[in-house]
Amino acid sequence: MPIPASLNHLIDALRILPGVGPKSAARMAFHLVQRDQRGALQLAHALENALGTLKHCRQCNTFTELDICEICLDEQRNHAQLCVVEMPTDLMSIEQTRSYEGLYFVLMGRLSPLDGIGPNDIALKQLLERASNGIVTEVVLATNFTTEGEATAHYVAEMLRARGLQVSRIARGLPVGGELEHVDPGTLAQALIERRRV
Amino acid sequence: MPIPASLNHLIDALRILPGVGPKSAARMAFHLVQRDQRGALQLAHALENALGTLKHCRQCNTFTELDICEICLDEQRNHAQLCVVEMPTDLMSIEQTRSYEGLYFVLMGRLSPLDGIGPNDIALKQLLERASNGIVTEVVLATNFTTEGEATAHYVAEMLRARGLQVSRIARGLPVGGELEHVDPGTLAQALIERRRV
Ligand SMILES: [Zn+2]
Ligand SMILES: [Zn+2]
Numbered sequence: 001m002p003i004p005a006s007l008n009h010l011i012d013a014l015r016i017l018p019g020v021g022p023k024s025a026a027r028m029a030f031h032l033v034q035r036d037q038r039g040a041l042q043l044a045h046a047l048e049n050a051l052g053t054l055k056h057c058r059q060c061n062t063f064t065e066l067d068i069c070e071i072c073l074d075e076q077r078n079h080a081q082l083c084v085v086e087m088p089t090d091l092m093s094i095e096q097t098r099s100y101e102g103l104y105f106v107l108m109g110r111l112s113p114l115d116g117i118g119p120n121d122i123a124l125k126q127l128l129e130r131a132s133n134g135i136v137t138e139v140v141l142a143t144n145f146t147t148e149g150e151a152t153a154h155y156v157a158e159m160l161r162a163r164g165l166q167v168s169r170i171a172r173g174l175p176v177g178g179e180l181e182h183v184d185p186g187t188l189a190q191a192l193i194e195r196r197r198v
Numbered sequence: 199m200p201i202p203a204s205l206n207h208l209i210d211a212l213r214i215l216p217g218v219g220p221k222s223a224a225r226m227a228f229h230l231v232q233r234d235q236r237g238a239l240q241l242a243h244a245l246e247n248a249l250g251t252l253k254h255c256r257q258c259n260t261f262t263e264l265d266i267c268e269i270c271l272d273e274q275r276n277h278a279q280l281c282v283v284e285m286p287t288d289l290m291s292i293e294q295t296r297s298y299e300g301l302y303f304v305l306m307g308r309l310s311p312l313d314g315i316g317p318n319d320i321a322l323k324q325l326l327e328r329a330s331n332g333i334v335t336e337v338v339l340a341t342n343f344t345t346e347g348e349a350t351a352h353y354v355a356e357m358l359r360a361r362g363l364q365v366s367r368i369a370r371g372l373p374v375g376g377e378l379e380h381v382d383p384g385t386l387a388q389a390l391i392e393r394r395r396v
Contacts, residue, residue: 002268002269003290004251004252004261004262004263005263006247006248006250006251006252006263007248007252007261009244009247009248010244010245010247010248012244013237013240013241013243013244013245014241014244016230016234016237016238016240016241017215017226017229017230017241018225018226018229019222024217027216028215028216029248030285030286030287031215031216032214032215032245032248033248033249033252033261034261034285034286034287034306036214037249039211039214040214040245040248040249041245041246041249042211042214043211043212043214043215043242043245044241044242044243044246044249045211045242046204046207046208046210046211046212047208047211047230047238047239047241047242047245048239048242049204049207049208050204050205050207050208050227050230050231050238051231051235051238051239051242052204053202053204054202054204054205054231063202063205063231063232064202065202065203065204070200071200087228087232088228088232089228089232092201108232
């Protein structure tokens with residue numbers, strides 16, 4: 001059957017989902033229009049709603065629907081400690097360990113010269129301002145242990161040490177090349193405890 | 199991190215995709231908002247567009263953006279032969295075998311008393327009209343070989359034989375309980391060739 005153009009576009013659009021190849025994209029598209037049109041419409045609206053309402057916390061840069069996120073507003077947490085991660089999912093991984101009580105800063109990326117991502121392309125300037133507020137005394141670098149994450153940690157460490165801040169790096173309890181998102185909470189908790197000053 | 203509500207809704211909405219559990223829905227949601235907001239918006243639009251433009255062919259009931267689909271309009275095909283399938287994906291499976299030159303009728307479902315789906319809930323009345331146009335002489339039943347598909351084939355056969363039409367069933371070359379969508383084109387081609395009058 002000549003597949004209607006709008007269905008073909010839908011199959012193409014579904015390919016952006018992680019782990020979805022051409023065959024499963026087609027299966028998903030047909031499922032959506034054949035068997036669950038209401039669910040499909042809800043998905044479209046949920047996507048638009050999420051993209052429309054999610055913004056970045058003015059303090060830590062993570063996704064939130066507020067101006068300042070709930071973690072940054074939490075008086076119970078240690079506001080002198082700042083943990084730097086690449087992405088909001090990394091922040092969530094650390095929160096799941098329940099072993100960290102400080103605040104966060106989310107870079108929304110990492111340095112990656114090969115992809116043309118330099119210091120001005122991630123939130124380094126914002127991090128510098130954030131860490132220089134006079135309250136933060138220690139910055140814990142929790143970028144991934146990939147080449148890019150390590151380069152980012154190195155760059156951030158230099159930048160913040162020049163401001164007189166104490167900078168530490170979570171321990172390499174993670175496997176080399178590992179990403180926070182895919183590690184078990186126990187290992188990640190250990191890595192937090194064993195962080196070393198850099 | 200307390201996940202923002204709009205992100206939680208997106209995770210829920212993604213669960214309607216076939217084969218997507220809670221973990222991969224979360225991974226997909228974060229991927230969409232963190233790394234591919236443009237792709238996410240395109241997906242939302244593709245969904246709305248597909249749902250908005252796809253309609254049912256007035257002759258064969260399959261999905262199309264036209265009033266009458268390209269297969270039904272094709273003068274080269276055998277308009278005296280009508281193959282009845284459950285879903286548009288089944289039609290596609292048969293087209294892929296390149297062994298059938300007649301037209302189709304898509305029920306958009308199957309009889310399933312246990313789910314409360316009776317003769318009035320699928321396009322049987324429309325099929326009866328379509329098959330009684332004076333041009334169709336043979337109807338090939340290609341519903342699935344599941345309990346519901348067999349019951350549907352039986353019901354349709356009775357209904358159409360009563361109108362003097364020749365009715366056949368594709369051969370049970372498919373494994374029992376098998377669905378057209380998951381069978382290789384060769385087996386399906388064989389099943390079409392070996393169809394038997396019922
Ligand atoms: Zn925040
Ligand atoms: Zn048609």
